[in-house]
Amino acid sequence: MDAKNIALVSASELSHPDSDLLPLVSALQQLNINAEVVAWDDDIAWSNFDAAIIRSTWDYHRRREEFDQWLTRVSQQTQLWNPPELIRWNSDKRYLADVAAKGLPVVPTTVVDRNEHMSHRQLAEIGSDIVVKPSVGAGSHGVQRFTGQHEAALNYLRALIESGETPLIQPYLTNIDTHGEVGLVTAVGVLSHSFHKEAILTGDVQWSSDGHVLEVISAHTPSESELALCDRVLALLPETAYARIDMLPTDDGPVISEIELIEPSLFLEVDTGAAYRIAAAFASLVRR
Numbered sequence: 001m002d003a004k005n006i007a008l009v010s011a012s013e014l015s016h017p018d019s020d021l022l023p024l025v026s027a028l029q030q031l032n033i034n035a036e037v038v039a040w041d042d043d044i045a046w047s048n049f050d051a052a053i054i055r056s057t058w059d060y061h062r063r064r065e066e067f068d069q070w071l072t073r074v075s076q077q078t079q080l081w082n083p084p085e086l087i088r089w090n091s092d093k094r095y096l097a098d099v100a101a102k103g104l105p106v107v108p109t110t111v112v113d114r115n116e117h118m119s120h121r122q123l124a125e126i127g128s129d130i131v132v133k134p135s136v137g138a139g140s141h142g143v144q145r146f147t148g149q150h151e152a153a154l155n156y157l158r159a160l161i162e163s164g165e166t167p168l169i170q171p172y173l174t175n176i177d178t179h180g181e182v183g184l185v186t187a188v189g190v191l192s193h194s195f196h197k198e199a200i201l202t203g204d205v206q207w208s209s210d211g212h213v214l215e216v217i218s219a220h221t222p223s224e225s226e227l228a229l230c231d232r233v234l235a236l237l238p239e240t241a242y243a244r245i246d247m248l249p250t251d252d253g254p255v256i257s258e259i260e261l262i263e264p265s266l267f268l269e270v271d272t273g274a275a276y277r278i279a280a281a282f283a284s285l286v287r288r
Helices: 021-030 064-075 084-090 095-101 120-126 150-162 175-179 224-236 274-286
Strands: 004-010 033-039 051-054 079-081 129-134 144-147 167-171 181-187 190-197 217-219 242-248 255-260
Touching (some): 084 095, 095 255, 129 150, 144 150, 181 224
Parallel strands (some): 004 033, 051 079
Antiparallel strands (some): 129 167, 181 242
């Protein structure tokens, strides 16, 4: 069987190393797949690859129009995973409203209309402990927590709007302080592994010297309720090369905080078999 060629798509300048890439390249080589790490904005012939799989395009949110054009161009030359229409939907966190409308539990999310003035009263109705974030963004950049600071929150909302962003407001779910959050990673619709992440907004966010949020990640065995919620999410989606479904704990069970379909870290290091399972899933896509 002739070897297939896969592009693992990253960025030319990463804020921190993508630790998933080397294990994936190695595992794909074991499966007779040639894997090359390339930046999404490299001037290359994408048709030379049997598939391009987006992995760490962590600057896409700062170059939205250019990235959108890239999605169209590359998907016309080779298989692109995840599919461009799904990436576009997932690139704006307002997709959470679509998920909630399907009856799935999500973190309550208020979209701030850029043409309306948010009042103290409206913020108070959401809660005294809130999280404000731009609807488009990678990682934790732009995410701020405000506890009893409605005036500061309003100022931040205005700053986001003035910079062209659409802000989202969510109540801070305090169970995360005790239990953290979990992520379930799937490959071609099958669970690969899970991880636990300690809360990062309990105090001053800790940043590394190269500008990324320091996170404490460990292996996790998902509960029955987490597995059931993962299955419900996957039932809503078209086929995906990968999905990372992040959940927060509540007294009534887990709720969805994010469905990561663009460029999530997969935290392969928490499970010794994860890289091979993900690579095998990628190989199954390209060998069709």
